[in-house]
Amino acid sequence: MKIIVQKFGGTSVANAAKIRRAAKRVIDTVKKGYGVVVVASARGKQTDELIADALELDPNPPKREMDQLLSTGEQQSVSLFAMALHAMGYDAISFTGGQIRMITDGVFTKARIKSIDAERIHRQLDLGRIVIVAGFQGIDEEENITTLGRGGSDTTAVALAAAMGANECEIYTDVDGIYTTDPRIFPDAVKMSQISYEEMLEMASLGAGVMHIRAVGFGMRYNVKIHVRNSGNENEGTLITAEDSKMEGVVVSGATVQKDMAKISLIGVDNVPGNAAKIFAHLSKAKVVVNDIIQTEISDEKANLSFMIGTSDLQTAKEAVDQIKDEVNCQQVFIRDDIAEVSVVGVGMRTHYGVAEKMFGALAEARVNIDSITTSEIRISVAVDEDEAEKALKAVCVAFELDKQAEARTKY
Numbered sequence: 001m002k003i004i005v006q007k008f009g010g011t012s013v014a015n016a017a018k019i020r021r022a023a024k025r026v027i028d029t030v031k032k033g034y035g036v037v038v039v040a041s042a043r044g045k046q047t048d049e050l051i052a053d054a055l056e057l058d059p060n061p062p063k064r065e066m067d068q069l070l071s072t073g074e075q076q077s078v079s080l081f082a083m084a085l086h087a088m089g090y091d092a093i094s095f096t097g098g099q100i101r102m103i104t105d106g107v108f109t110k111a112r113i114k115s116i117d118a119e120r121i122h123r124q125l126d127l128g129r130i131v132i133v134a135g136f137q138g139i140d141e142e143e144n145i146t147t148l149g150r151g152g153s154d155t156t157a158v159a160l161a162a163a164m165g166a167n168e169c170e171i172y173t174d175v176d177g178i179y180t181t182d183p184r185i186f187p188d189a190v191k192m193s194q195i196s197y198e199e200m201l202e203m204a205s206l207g208a209g210v211m212h213i214r215a216v217g218f219g220m221r222y223n224v225k226i227h228v229r230n231s232g233n234e235n236e237g238t239l240i241t242a243e244d245s246k247m248e249g250v251v252v253s254g255a256t257v258q259k260d261m262a263k264i265s266l267i268g269v270d271n272v273p274g275n276a277a278k279i280f281a282h283l284s285k286a287k288v289v290v291n292d293i294i295q296t297e298i299s300d301e302k303a304n305l306s307f308m309i310g311t312s313d314l315q316t317a318k319e320a321v322d323q324i325k326d327e328v329n330c331q332q333v334f335i336r337d338d339i340a341e342v343s344v345v346g347v348g349m350r351t352h353y354g355v356a357e358k359m360f361g362a363l364a365e366a367r368v369n370i371d372s373i374t375t376s377e378i379r380i381s382v383a384v385d386e387d388e389a390e391k392a393l394k395a396v397c398v399a400f401e402l403d404k405q406a407e408a409r410t411k412y
Contacts, residue, residue, distance in 0.1 A: 001125060003166040004029055007039040007135065007157035011174040012231035013077050014044035016084075022172070022231060023084040026130060030090070035125040037164065038132040039157040040081050042073025047150075063108035067137075067147045071096070074134035074153070081132045092130040095120075097145075097156070102138035104146045110287065111138060111146035112214075113155065116163040133160060151212035158215040162222035169224050171211065172231035177238030178203075178210050180402035181255045185390050188403035192253065193236070196243040199253050202345045202379045205291075207258030216240065243347055250409065251348040251355060252400040257393040258341040259386055261291075262314045263371070264321060265306040268331030271297055275328040276305060279321070286320040288313045291341070292374040292381060302331075306372065308383065311337055339371060340389035343381040344396055356380055362399035368392045 006029065008022045022038075029036050042050075050069055054061045078094035085092035101117035124131045135153025140146050148155050154171060161169035176191050178200070183189040195203075197220035204213040210228060219226045219240060229237035269275055276295065283290055291308040298304055309317050314337060321333055349355050359380055363370060368391060371383040384392050396402075401409040 001035045002033060003035045003037065003125070003161075003164055005037045005039060005157050005161040005164070005166045005169045006172065007153055007170065008041065008081075008172045008231060009153065009174070010041045010044055010046070012172050013040055013081065016080075018231075019077075019080055019084045020088075023081060023088060025172070025231070026085065027088060027090060030130065034167075036130050037121060037125070037160055037166070038078075038081060038130065039135045039153055039160065040074060040077040040132060041135050041153040042070075043077055043080075046073040046076075064144060067108045067111075067145050070147055071134070071137040071145050074136050078132040078134045082130075085130055085132075090130055091128060092132060093124055094132040094134070096134045097137035098139040098143065100133060102156070102159075104138040104140055104148070106140040106142070106144065106146065107287070108144075109147055110149045111140070113138060113148070113159050116159060118160070118163040121160075121164060148214070151209075151215075154212035154215035155218060158218040158224050158226060161224045162218055166224070168227055169219070170227045170229055171215075172229055173210060174230065174232065175210065176230045176233070176235055177228050178208070178240075178254075180253070181393060181397050182208075182257065185257065186394055186397045186402070189397070190403060190405055192238050192406070194239045194241060195253060196347055197240060198243060198378060199345050199347055200240050202343070202376070203254055203256050206256040206341065206343045206345070206379070206381065208254070208256050211240070250346055250406040251352045252344045252346040252402070253348075253406070254346070255342070255344045255393060255396050255400065255402055257389050258343075259389055260311045261308055261339050261341055261383075261386075262311050262317075262335065262337040263306060263308050263339050263383060264317060265304060265334040265336075266321065266325065266328070266330045266332075267304050267334060268298070268302045268329075269305055270329040271299070271301055271303040278328060279305065279324055282320040282324045283317060286316050288317045288320060292372075292383075294372055294374060308339075308341065336371075338386050339383050340386040340392075341381050341383050342389060342392045342396060343379055344400060345379050347378050349378050349380075358399050359396055362395045363392055366391055366395035368395065 082092040104111035135156040226240040
């Protein structure tokens with residue numbers, strides 16, 4: 001049986017009319033001969049409302065109980081989706097993450113998927129049913145309910161597609177696909193028809209909110225074709241696939257801006273083997289997600305070490321650094337919480353030169369000061385003052401012609 005996994009986000013199932021519209025899309029896919037597995041998010045702002053309810057009762061609620069609570073949003077969505085399909089004359093059955101044995105580790109609110117029992121879903125598809133699975137959730141080995149973190153329904157959908165050998169995983173959202181940059185900041189941004197897993201991983205890690213980074217990682221690992229589409233129309237969206245040769249002809253595919261960032265600098269750390277390992281072991285134990293890392297030797301005896309994190313992790317990171325700073329003989333800790341990161345991404349950087357020159361030239365012309373620079377094989381990122389972030393992004397987008405389709409951009 002040919003199988004498609006279709007994931008519908010919160011805005012796509014926000015009310016009865018939208019659920020019916022999503023159900024009709026599922027039925028259209030069934031009529032084409034596919035077995036369909038639906039993954040649904042909580043409706044509308046329901047997750048936010050549940051969080052607000054919890055915080056009203058307990059400013060520091062236990063993470064296990066938060067997972068128990070937040071998982072109910074998706075459970076409501078899948079049941080209502082199954083009811084809508086039943087009313088339209090189609091046999092459907094809904095499951096929670098636990099019922100399909102989506103086993104995760106035991107890290108509440110940030111769990112990672114370990115295994116999925118795809119056989120139960122296959123049996124239901126063989127019976128002619130449409131299967132609807134609650135996104136965002138699973139259970140650990142002790143059968144505690146766990147959640148995968150915000151955006152985890154994308155991860156659920158791609159992981160299911162991988163486990164079931166699906167032909168494609170369609171991610172339905174309220175936008176037409178993946179754009180060269182955020183169109184709310186740069187209105188002339190254009191939708192990309194295709195992007196590689198590597199580029200999408202970079203863009204997702206750098207703040208592009210359309211796709212969850214772990215979902216893209218699953219897609220890349222198991223070669224799952226991901227199609228990001230708008231649930232409100234029939235337009236083709238953006239395909240996320242393995243890199244092909246024509247992608248290298250596009251030097252820069254997209255640009256991102258990531259606000260709500262902080263930078264912690266440890267000044268004058270002893271320049272000896274093992275100190276960086278000690279620092280990041282403390283941060284890892286505290287479950288702080290670290291972005292870019294820069295270490296600079298300032299003498300034979302001392303080095304400076306800086307790293308970027310989300311502001312949501314800032315307090316936890318400060319506590320972790322305070323615990324280790326004396327052990328590594330850190331002379332001073334400097335923190336910036338008014339910083340943003342602007343990046344350009346493209347697999348074409350592997351085979352083209354001049355990208356850094358063009359980017360830094362555009363920022364200089366816009367009179368944007370650069371705090372620090374980090375790179376990967378297909379990315380250049382700069383940290384800038386948060387109040388200059390949007391100006392910086394616009395300057396970069398103009399420089400790399402991100403208002404044009406890939407084939408129309410200047411080659412250099």
